[in-house]
Amino acid sequence: MSELSNIAKGMTVVGADGAKIGVVAAVVDQRIQLEANDVGDHAGQSHFIPGGLVADVEGDTVRLSATGANAVLLDENEDGTMAD
Template sequence: MADLSAIKEHMDIIGADGVHVGTVDKVEGDRIKMVKADSGSHGDHHHFIAGGLVAAVEGNQVRLSAEGAAAVLLEEEEGGQAIMDDDD
């Protein structure tokens, strides 16, 4: 896991495949809190990315070890539970 203290507000979160996953709001503990605008149909609250998915922090980007589509599936809600699509 990369050094989460290097992550700053408004950095881009990028999947291993180069796909934009979100934008950093801030780091809370061992998770990255994303801005609400990146929460899709759940835009009334924040989503989180586990710090363990961070491969590197380079320039203005947080690079993840997972591809973008997989990282979106691994997003977490406020309490730490995984997000389930309403269609599931």
């Protein structure tokens, strides 16, 4: 989790396979808050990625240990419940 201190707003979050997950809005309570999406069923909602999924921070990119498809299955709402 020490990688979380190296994460800043505006960094790109990618899965282990390079698939883009989103853009960092903030690091909150050991989780990465992604910028809210403006389209679809979740428009205007922020989602959070557990900090334990961070594998590395390389320049302006946060690389997760999970693939993009798996990471989005693990995203959470602000209250910690699983996002649907």
